[in-house]
Amino acid sequence: MLSKSQLLLLVVGFCLNAAVSADVDCSKRPPFVNPKTCCPMPDFVTAELKEKCIQFNVTAPPPTDGEASGSFESKRRHHHPHPPPCFFSCIFNETGIYQNRNLDQDKLESYLQVVFKDSSDLQTAATQAFTTCATKVVEFEANLPARPAPSPPPGMPFCPHDAGHLMGCVFRNLMKNCPDSIRNDSQECSDMKEFFTKCKPPRGPPPSTEDV
Structure with a gap:
């Protein structure tokens, strides 16, 4: 049986460990690390599918008005380009994996x-990840306010956003739940995982096609 002093040390140690694990400043994002450095996995989209859907793999031009062009979101998109919704719609249609929100x-x-x-x-x-995220996409879109869908930029096709939402969710889920057998446990990767596990993930479009 533990003595009182041993028990006290055990309780203090547990509290300190809990405090350290909870000590994540969500206002300070860790230095950028390519997610595939931390969870090295093959490309989700095959070269054959990229070729079949190449006409949809066109990045929309950045906003031209002063307010939008100076926003954080526009800068983020400029430095980290994302594919248009039609690209993943094409990928899922070709494979039959995800169609009509099923x-x-x-x-x-x-x-x-x-x-x-x-x-x-x-x-x-x-x-x-796909099973969890497919349910989340349905719930997310069911809670969206009823309003007309925004028009795509000139020259860009119109496609529903559910495929992009699904792939973005899957990518984030895999980064957070990367299997032990392939995960990179370097300090920079551990810091990034801790941040995205304990802090609310930023809203935004799905990852670049180079990341999937």
């Missing part, structure tokens, strides 16, 4: 066995 589990698992063929752990994590 996830086809069989086609998803078949596709993951091809692109993540060297890691069953990654296949499992990606399956869970």
Whole structure:
């Protein structure tokens, strides 16, 4: 049985450990690290699919008005370009993975066995991410205010945003729940994971096609 002094040290140690683990300043984002450095995984989109959907892989031009062009969001998009919604719509339509806001589990698992063929752990994590995020996208879009969809920039096609929302959610989920068998546990990666696990993730478009 532990003595009173041993018990006191145990309680103090536990409290200090809890304080350290909770000590994350969410106002200070850690230095940028390429997510695929921390969770090295093969590209989700195959070269064949990129070729089939190449006409949709066109980045929208940045806003031209003074207020928008000087905003944080516009600067973020400028430095970290994101694909248009039509790109992932095309990817999912070609594979049959996600259509009309419905996830086809069989086609998803078949596709993951091809692109993540060297890691069953990654296949499992990606399956869970898609399942979770498909539900979140439905809930997210159900809570959006009823208003007309914004028009796309001139020369850009119009596509629903659910495919982009889904892929962005899946990517973030995989970064946070990267399998131990492939995860990079360097200090910079640990800091980034801790930040995104304990702090509310920023809202924004899905990751660049170079990241998937």
